[in-house]
Amino acid sequence: MADAADDATRRRAIRRQAASIVAAVAPFGIVFGAAAATAGLDLWQAVGFSSLVFGGSSQFAAVEILGDGGSIASAAIAGLLLNVRSLAFGVIMAEALAGPWWKRATMSQLMIDESTAVGAAQSDLHWRRYGYLVAGIGVFVVWNLTTIVGFVVFSDAGDLITDLGLDAAGPAAFLALLWPRLAVPAQRRTAIAGALIAVVLIPFTAPGVPILASMLGVAVTRAWPPAGRSAEVVSS
Amino acid sequence: MNAATAVLIIMTIGTYALKSAGPLVLGDRVLPVRIRQIVDLLPAALLAALAIVSTVGDGQQIVVDARLVGLVVAGLALWRRAPFVVVIVLASAATAITRLVT
Numbered sequence: 001m002a003d004a005a006d007d008a009t010r011r012r013a014i015r016r017q018a019a020s021i022v023a024a025v026a027p028f029g030i031v032f033g034a035a036a037a038t039a040g041l042d043l044w045q046a047v048g049f050s051s052l053v054f055g056g057s058s059q060f061a062a063v064e065i066l067g068d069g070g071s072i073a074s075a076a077i078a079g080l081l082l083n084v085r086s087l088a089f090g091v092i093m094a095e096a097l098a099g100p101w102w103k104r105a106t107m108s109q110l111m112i113d114e115s116t117a118v119g120a121a122q123s124d125l126h127w128r129r130y131g132y133l134v135a136g137i138g139v140f141v142v143w144n145l146t147t148i149v150g151f152v153v154f155s156d157a158g159d160l161i162t163d164l165g166l167d168a169a170g171p172a173a174f175l176a177l178l179w180p181r182l183a184v185p186a187q188r189r190t191a192i193a194g195a196l197i198a199v200v201l202i203p204f205t206a207p208g209v210p211i212l213a214s215m216l217g218v219a220v221t222r223a224w225p226p227a228g229r230s231a232e233v234v235s236s
Numbered sequence: 237m238n239a240a241t242a243v244l245i246i247m248t249i250g251t252y253a254l255k256s257a258g259p260l261v262l263g264d265r266v267l268p269v270r271i272r273q274i275v276d277l278l279p280a281a282l283l284a285a286l287a288i289v290s291t292v293g294d295g296q297q298i299v300v301d302a303r304l305v306g307l308v309v310a311g312l313a314l315w316r317r318a319p320f321v322v323v324i325v326l327a328s329a330a331t332a333i334t335r336l337v338t
Contacts, residue, residue: 024319027321027324028320028324031324041240042240045240045241048244048248049244049247052248053244053248053251054251055251057282057283057286058247058251060286061282062243062247064290066240066243068293068295071239072239072243075239075243076242076246076247076250079247079251080246080247080250080251080254081278081282083247083251083254084278085275085276085278086254086255087254087257087258087275088272088275088276089255089258090254090256090257090258091258092258093259097259101260104256104259104260105256105259105260107259108252108255108256108258108259108260109252109255109256111255111258111259162335163332163335165302165306165327165328165329165331165333165334165335166328167303168291168302168305168306168310168327168330168331169327170290171286171287171288171290171291171303171307171310171327172306172307172310172323172326172328173320173324174283174286174287174290175283175307175310175314176310176320176323177279178280178283178284179314181279181280181283182280186277187280190281190284191280191281191284192284193281194281194285195284195285195287195288197281198284198285198288198289199288199292202289202293203297203298205296206296207295207296210285210289211285211286211289214281214282214284214285215278215281215282216281217280217284217285218277218281221277222273222277
């Protein structure tokens with residue numbers, strides 16, 4: 001009996017965590033729908049991205065590059081690079097998602113930042129799986145509904161989007177996703193290197209290429225690791 | 237088939253392969269540390285590039301306009317630990333107001 005009560009408390013706590021994360025996704029979904037409309041996509045394509053690809057920042061990247069006149073290859077590669085981290089998430093979550101192959105195959109579609117964050121935060125395998133599924137399904141539903149809302153409300157409204165300053169929503173969303181990483185020195189160096197590489201390349205390369213080239217920022221960070229641990233201490 | 241459909245198909249297949257590789261193939265084996273470190277850093281470079289290029293990029297031109305004000309305001313809001321919604325609304329509002337007064 002005590003165990004059952006304990007389980008109920010646990011379930012409620014996980015649902016609360018998931019709910020706040022799901023709510024935070026809603027405005028982002030609306031912005032994605034609007035961005036897809038601005039870039040000239042059809043509604044079914046916008047929803048296709050949100051349900052079949054289902055990877056927030058990668059969808060933004062691909063649509064941004066397409067809207068800017070970038071090639072199919074640069075849009076797809078930039079989008080896929082942003083999803084490489086799903087590979088790492090999959091490795092983290094694999095044990096908790098054990099079961100028949102078709103179940104693992106279905107649950108894998110929910111492999112995103114939010115579901116992994118809630119899942120990996122739990123202590124044992126059973127609750128990891130529960131947290132992963134609750135957050136993953138919640139985000140999936142809200143993400144797709146808000147994509148439709150954003151698309152319908154803001155399609156054919158290019159002027160409205162600039163009048164309301166919504167073209168700044170994409171950049172602000174990218175910065176917000178980046179922000180928590182900036183607290184870590186290696187991440188910060190990589191972000192600065194990536195941003196510099198991208199800006200310098202804008203005038204010289206096709207749209208989309210600067211985004212791809214930014215990943216060389218990782219090489220820069222790894223070539224000059226905390227070289228300046230002592231220098232940093234001195235300067236601070 | 238237009239460009240967006242092609243990108244959608246490629247990304248659907250590629251993303252699903254990345255998502256499912258762990259659960260379907262790797263099981264509970266772990267990636268080498270060096271690869272994990274690189275995978276862990278990639279999003280920082282890409283997100284920073286996306287933020288700055290979608291702010292000052294316009295095709296192959298660098299254009300500094302009201303969007304930059306929005307990005308700076310977003311940065312300030314994040315620094316003050318504002319929630320996601322507030323960051324987006326403030327950035328949009330700052331950009332809209334800048335356009336109105338310039």
